[in-house]
Amino acid sequence: MPFNIGLTGLNAASTDLQVTGHNIANASTAGFKGSRAEFADVFAMSYTGISKTATGSGTRLAAVSQQFTQGDLEFTDNNLDLAINGQGFFILERDGVVEYTRAGQFQLDKDGYVVNSAGQRLQGYATPGLGGPLQDIRLTTGLATPRATTEITALMNLPATAEEPDQPWAWDAAEGVADPDGYNHSTALSVYDSQGLPRTMTLYFRKEPGTTNEWTFYSSLEGDLIAGPETLEFNPDGTLGTGGPFNITHTVTGPNGPENLEFEIDFSNTTQYGERFTVNSLKQDGYASGGLISLDVEADGTVFARFSNGTNRPLGQVALANFDNPQGLRPVGGTNWVETFESGERLLGQAGDSSFGLIQGGAFENSNVNISEQLVKLITAQRNFQANAQVISTADTLTQTIINIR
Template sequence: MPFNVGVTGLNAASADLNVTGHNIANASTSGFKESRAEFMDIFAQSYNSAYKTATGSGVRLASVSQQFTQGSLNFTGNSMDMAINGQGFFVLERDGVTEYTRAGQFQANQEGFVVNAAGQRLMGYPPEGGNLLAPIQLTTGDAEPKVTSKIDVLMNLSAEAEPIDGDTIGIDPADPDTFNYSTSLTVYDSLGSARTVSLFFQRQPPPEDKSWNVDAYMDVGGDLTSVGTGGLEFNSDGTLETVTPLRIEAVDLPNGAENLGIDVDFGQTTQYGNKFSVAALRQDGYAIGQLVSVDVDTDGTVFARYSNGTDRSLGRVALANFTNPQGLQSVGGTNWAVTPASGEPVLGAGGESNFGLIQGGAFEESNVNIADQLVKLITAQRNFQANAQVISTADTLTQTIINIR
């Protein structure tokens, strides 16, 4: 009867309104994916000996499917926010229950674990490697120091420098007449304490005027102490010919640090022109470092960056993908759960095959287009009115028949 057909139409239009309203309500929800109401007609067939007749019986809601198209990225500057630019889902766990999400608004809880607003932990691969998932946990302690073991010197000693008087014995840092040039740099002991090393260069008199003595001094306990000697000899074209190795050795440091042993590499030193210049003094140690920031690379690696210029991997964010994402079951909180229709998750990391890149400092916005949803809202309203008119018309016809005398 037309009444039943109209009722199915009202139910369908009402379901369409519910789906559209849900989309509009979550237009600002991070990681939300819009839904689409899908309908099927109800078709009843009857046969008799003379005619074959087919009568439509209305419509029914076949499915509400989510559309996993990419949402826009909102750059927040919050280092813990993450967005997936491409395919994949973040893996969340709490109390043994695993869920999946595209919402990347994360923060660190009091234990240092990266969690979402619901307290679910973000899962990833541990920094030591392996394929077993574990919660990503931030370490807020200081970075350990590294003792200096090598110094690389890049400089030019002037070919016009006056040789030091041959009667002078050794280099005296307190007497400028005993050396031509000096330069200093900071090195670090095993406890991360900074110590200043000064290098003094003394040109030899003829016929050894292509040779230089090099002495190293360090401030140890307030006293400038000799910690190593070496020598340089140059070719006629200004390039380095031979080196008497300089090894800096400092013992019995007052802070109790291990004895220092530093090799100095003069391999790039030259003797050109009339200008002394120091292009670079590089050493491989560093002091203790305080945590400055936590950053996320495009492959999902979470780095802790420290004030001493070092960084440390805290793990790698895991991503999951599915053969049929539309088969996932929405469980609220912008999360989904595995179903037989979705298939089992395939795990990986950002940038790998079938997985998008991870953008740190941003989150994915809802993929709801408000303009489209408002048009659908008007269409659903018109459909509801039209189906209500079908029932009203059927009622008028029925009343006419009843009034026949």
């Protein structure tokens, strides 16, 4: 009997060593969750046995329990590395097989899908914030679509002390320029047509003769006079009284050209103060097409493509899953788990929801294994193995003593 008891102890200590060694081996594995061996004693006793005199029959492995505590986050230069700070699992799919992971080391494959090192595709939602059916997250970016200018906002100051020009307003259509003696000040900006091509637009301002607070403005676009004269009339306190907004249409000529330009100029914040002409702000809402600069993942899992023209485009949102009993998940290797009856059915959601953590882009979650703690367990398991081996040795000595009785 002591042989069997000692043997169960050896098996238990050996299993403990295996679990501890597995933890240590994966101390640098992203998203790895350490386990612990849990044991229970064994009592071989009949239904009518007397429990207070039972000596027990050793030990057995009750469970290898996974520990889903948070691992440290390690920041990287890869924006597609993702870490969950809190509860939840990434959802992976390949060939109809769905698995779950905390390892967020992702990259793009040749078709633009976000995958892990095993080629499993990260799952998410097509429209951020709206949920819906899960689908593969695919980053097909291309060029950002250009936008034609539709609104110009001018914030400037026209000098109150300005004098009328020496000459009347004059436009040289052949040269596409205005007579500089016919206006006081000018400024220029770029506007964009429907194909995203920049076109230079110039605004001219002229103090009207015989007036105190009245100006006219003209506008040209690449040598064509497209607006003016339009009146800007200021109040005695220097604020704009009447003047716009002004709607301007410019016909674009040429075969296969862009659509006609139609935009509005707003001077409502323009003033007439002091002695200097200043342009504080001259904004327009158009932009050219742009190339992809970077991919960024927000805390809620929304994947943004950022372009060289200053725009960004949401490409989808990473989905998360959670379970009533994560310890019931079955590990399948590759730092992945699958759903089981013990884990319960998955709950789908988005990062930041009540039962889900936040997503950190440009980082991944390290293993939650504490090396110092595991080394102590390693020593303890070794001592247990030696002690149980001593039980077997002692039982052998006793048996030899009985055999040697004459």
